[in-house]
Amino acid sequence: KRQVFRHWSILLSITSFALALLGTFLVRSGVLTSVHAFASDATRGVFILIFLFLVIGVALTLYAWRAPKLQENEQSFAIFSRESLLLVNNVLLVVSCVTVMVGTLFPLFTEAFGLGQFSVGPPYFESVLAPLWLLLLVLVPIGIFARWKYDNLARMRKDLIIPLVPAAVLGMTMPMFWDGFSLWIGLGFTAAWWVAFSSVYLVIDRMRRNKQALWSLPLHFLGMNLGHLGLAVFVVGALAAKNYAEEYNRVIYPRQTLHVEGYDVSFMHLEGKVGANFDSLIGHFDVAVDGKRIARLRPEKRQYFSGGEPTTETSINRGFLRDLYMSLGEMQGVDFETSPWSVRLYYKPLMNWVWAGFIMMALAAYISFRGVRRQKFNKVSKTKGVTDVA
Secondary structure (H helix, E strand, O other): OOOOOHHHHHHHHHHHHHHHHHHHHHHHOOOOOOOOHHHOOHHHHHHHHHHHHHHHHHHHHHHHHHHHHOOOOOOOOOOOOHHHHHHHHHHHHHHHHHHHHHHHHHHHHHHHOOOOOOOOOHHHHHHHHHHHHHHHHHHHHHHHHOOOOOOOOOOOHHHHHHHHHHHHHHHHHHHHHOOOOOHHHHHHHHHHHHHHHHHHHHHHHHHHHHOOOHHHOOHHHHHHHHHHHHHHHHHHHHHHHHHOOEEEEEEEOOOOEEEEOOEEEEEEEEEEEEOOOEEEEEEEEEEEEOOEEEEEEOOEEEEEOOOOOOEEEOEEEEOOOEEEEEEEEEEOOOOOOOOOEEEEEEEEEOHHHHHHHHHHHHHHHHHHHHHHHHHHHHHHHHHHHHHHHO
16 A cells, blocks of 8 residues: 555565465475374475475566566655554564474474484473564554654554553453463453554544444455454463463263363263264263353264274364363273273363454455455546546
8 A cells, every 4th residue: 555565575475375385395294293294295295395496486586577667665754653663563473483483493404414303392482472472462552553654652642541551451350360460471461452452442533533434434444453453362362272271181980070170070971973984982071060051072082994093083162261172081991881981171261262363364354455456446446537537
């Protein structure tokens, strides 16, 4: 829209698709051990690698050919402006991408060059990415209210404080609902809610000032705010699911009831089933709260006719505020009617908010794209009308 960062945007698009292909190559070729490597083989890996080089080569060649014809808006912008904040946003995301790539490829390179075997796990990613994402979330509300070309914080002080107050109250209170107060998690919740409330406040303020209904606002404006709202929902869900998830391993007899963190889990019975290419045992478990059943979980153990180890099919009960997962372990005996079974129960708060955030961001991208296309169409139509009149 502003005709800035065109070269940067194209190179980012090429790099993003190339990295997606690189990730596919790593897991499908068997180079990297992953839960997604179930269909890995060397032939497929070579094909993906050739396709990767072909895509990168053709894309960069086309870019080099067309780059001189891309016109950038040469108007300058101040250090503090929406353009500069968008640039900082891009830099933080690129640094996050490089951080993940280094953590993924470092063990592979050290092993390939005989430097030893290293394992890069969650502590590395959390310690490096958490400060970057916290800074990114803090900058988003400022970017929402910032003007193009030039702005200052003094002008937007009121617009920033109004959504910040309820965000701080809600963000700092949320950790107390699960496992006591935590400053860093509270700051994460606060930053996420600040983004959410700022997006809602901006829409309401635009409707009030222009005296417009919600459906009459520009699509690209609605898409921008829906995308920011989706980002906030995703972060809130991810923080809750990551930091307050619970896992319980229990042994339970048929027709026995276990009490797990406010839930009564009852083992009702086992059911045998013959599928198209497997035999399975399905456990029926009732989950109740205060004597009222809220879910029926049916975890399953499958043995495929082709052989191999038995597989586990997890049963999921989804809710607005939490998800319950249950998997069936091994039978602790020989009698299917009376022997106990080991089970694993997972409690994940706000897990569905993660998926809702992704859906909202995808929908926001579609709405924004439609808005930009409509804006260009209207501009071309007006220009053509003026030409025809002339």
